[in-house]
Amino acid sequence: MNHDHLIREINKSYLLRIEQIKLHREMIGSVYFAEGRGKSYVLKIYRSFKTADAMQSLRILDYLQAHSFPAVTVLRTARHKNHILLEAQEGWLTAVLYDYVEGDNPDGLAEAELIGHQTAELHKLMRNYPDEPLLHRTKDEYIDDYLSIMSELDCDSNSMAALEQYGNELWGRMSKLPQGFCHGDLHTGNMIRDCHGQYIFMDFDDASGDYPGMDVAYMSDATHFNQYHDLMYDDTQRLFERFYTGYSKVRTLSDNEIYAIFDFIAVRHYQIISRIVRCQGLQSVSKEFCDEQYGWLMRWQEICMRKRH
Structure with a gap:
């Protein structure tokens, strides 16, 4: 404008x-x-x-x-x-x-425990949110729109079938999890540490009444979005443990919610690519980029299965 x-x-x-x-x-x-x-x-x-x-x-x-x-x-x-x-x-x-908030974005690793504690306080407070019901995101928003984009780019049909199957598996597990308030885009870029040491949270535009564990997953995500390597799984596990040390002082997650941390990281890939394209147009991504993301997701699926067993 x-x-x-x-x-x-x-x-x-x-x-x-x-x-x-x-x-x-x-x-x-x-x-x-x-x-x-x-x-x-x-x-x-x-x-x-x-x-x-x-x-x-x-x-x-x-x-x-x-x-x-x-x-x-x-x-x-x-x-x-x-x-x-x-x-x-x-x-x-x-x-x-x-x-405008004066301060710096926090160090997600060094300050994981403190951020975890404040995130849990947010989730606890929002349990009593009295306003009209929170929005709920659909499978189309989380998973399927990415598949539609793959189709528009004429991606390999076998790759699309594998991604569709993985997406269905992810949705099948996450849709059984306890629901509650979720910020929806929680990362260190959406918070400022002020002069008092508090974390000022911002950008609640993706908030929903879906899955609190999603916020925990995004704050525990130690992966690289474009470049895959196996160490990312263990790095994420360690970051989650630090974050959860603070989070669990206020509220706890079930075993299924903890297992879903790694599922939500995969869902994030489906969702972010869809968001980029729907805001910036199909020309903002290439078929090669989608092929790379397919490889990333398939390798992530494989290591998640291997680690869980």
Whole structure:
């Protein structure tokens, strides 16, 4: 969007004096850094198909703020709204202005136990979330859309059949797990360690009422997304143990949820590739990339089976 237009819209709605704005990143939505009168802000503009996620994220953040849980602060407009609407070619877009959080992204390995403890506190608090039911993601979102993309790229039919079978196995196991609040995209890039040593959680756009163990898996993920090597399994196991040392002081996981940690890491591959393509277009990935991911997933499946037995 035109930067001057955005500055006018922000200043009109929030009665601020924003002087400059710059694009930080663009993926599922557009994230901007804004400055004015010596203060910094973050503006997030959601794509039209993410409106429901945006509104749920705002409800969750309001709830967390009311219960003093460390999460990003949503600024209110002059009319006490927690968002504004911006007109664009694709329709009306939801835009949210946040306070900028000073601090650093934490070290996921060195600080795993502390992050685990705070993650469990989040899960515990969200058990009493009183608002309308949390969204639930479907198998299509987690698994099947990736297979559709493979088909659009004319990938090898045998590879597609193997990925479909693996995806069905993953879904069969995960769909039997206990459900509850899940951040859905929990990693060190979505938290800031502030000057008080607290972890400020942000980006609740993928939150759901699905599987708390998914957050544990993503924080325990010591794999490399593009390059496979067998040591990643043991590295993930060790990181999980450190994370769970803190997490288990507040709440525990069942044996099946712990076994599913490695399943969720595979599901993450299906989901992220789908997300990239649906936001950036089919041209954003190549058939060669999908072939590499097929190899990664098949080797991950094999080592998971071997380690479990």
